[in-house]
Amino acid sequence: MVFDASADNSLVGGTDRKDPQLLNAWLPSGPALLFCPADRPERYQKALDRADVVILDLEDAVSPDNRAAAREALVANPIDPDRTIVRINPAGTGDYRRDLAAVAETNYRVVMQAKSEDVASILDTALQTIALIETPLGATRANEIAATSNCIGLMWGAEDLVAGLGGSSSRFGPDEPRSGEYRDVASWVRSMVRIAAAAHGKFAIDSVHLDIDDVDGLIAEVRDAVALGYTATACIHPSQVEHIRAGYRPSDEAVEWARRVLEGAAEHNGGVFSLDGQMIDGPVLRQAEVVLSRVASGESTEDS
Known part of the structure; x- marks a missing residue:
């Protein structure tokens, strides 16, 4: 594992930071991340x-x-390590140690640590680690966790979070206003995870939409995640994949705008200029770069 305190992090979800982190850190090859039980190798x-x-x-x-x-199935049934994450159990448990031992027998190099709560537990994996923020304590430490050198990204989870609060539901019910939307505490953690990841140049993964039949709700959440610079969205059913991909795929109009912005920036040597009456400066240029990065990501996934 190679660490470089001066590593120049490339653009991740609209951020450009220089923080202690891994060289050549893993990135998702596309926006749709599908959970699969490890005891179902088929x-x-x-x-x-x-x-x-x-x-x-x-x-x-x-x-x-x-x-x-x-x-045992994880070790005996290898798949492409470049497109695989292994979610391991929380630090401090016997399963956690046994999970790490199993991963060490594979070519997988990226783990997702469930219920991440402190910097030491991330460092302890000695692997590229996605910190899953899903407990009250983890939420209060999201910024410190994101700054950890081998933390390559953050994800958040609503259900364990609410259980840790002593609550009963992360979303408003059918008989409440804003039915199906996240309650305010869950939304706050979602925001904090995105901000912490951006502050340290790490990618962020949006949480799963558990109601498989609520396609409209999934589409709305994906649209919001894209607008906020999330890199990917996790899902629990294959039917959700195409909705996630479609939501992250920029429109033809957005791609054309982004290309014109980058062409204009090259003509003006990176200085401020005007395009169709809009002032184009550093932040807008980075937004254009993000749009084109999503196009490149989608093309790479289709070719794989």
């Missing part, structure tokens, strides 16, 4: 064929009695 390749990245889950998707078998 689904590994199918999930990878349907999505941009598969998250092989050793935690919530696997019952405690099946975790030993899940780890």
Whole structure:
């Protein structure tokens, strides 16, 4: 594992930072990340064929009695490590140590640490780690966790968060105003995770939409995630993949605008200029770069 305190981080979700971090850190190859239970090896390749990245889950998707078998399956059924994340159990548990031992027997190099709560537990993985912020304590430490050198990205989760609050629902119910939307505390953590990731030049993954039949709700959340600079959205069912990809795919008009912005910036040597009556400066230029990066990401995924 190579660390470089002066590494120049490339544009990630609209940020340009220089923070201590990994050289050549892994990035998702596309915006749709599909969870797959690690104790169902017959689904590994199918999930990878349907999505941009598969998250092989050793935690919530696997019952405690099946975790030993899940780890054996993880080792015995390799898939493309460049498009695979392994979700491991929370630090401080026996399963956590056994998960890391299993990952060490594979070519996988990216883990997602469930219920991440402190810097030490991220460093302890000695792997490129996506910190899953889903507890009250983790939420209060999101900024410090994002700054950790081997933390390459953040994701957040609503259900464990609400359970940790002693609550009963992360979303407003059908008989309440704003039905189906996140309650304010969940929305706050979603915002904090995005801000912490951006502050340290790391990517951010939006949480799963558990109601598979609520396509309109999923589409709305993806649209909002894209507007806020999220890099990807996780999902639990293959039917959600195309809605996520479509939401992250820039329109033809947006791509044309972005290309004109970059051409104008080259003509003006990076200085401020006007395009169709809009002042184009550094922040707008970075937004254009993000649009084109999403096009490149989509083309790369289709070619794989």
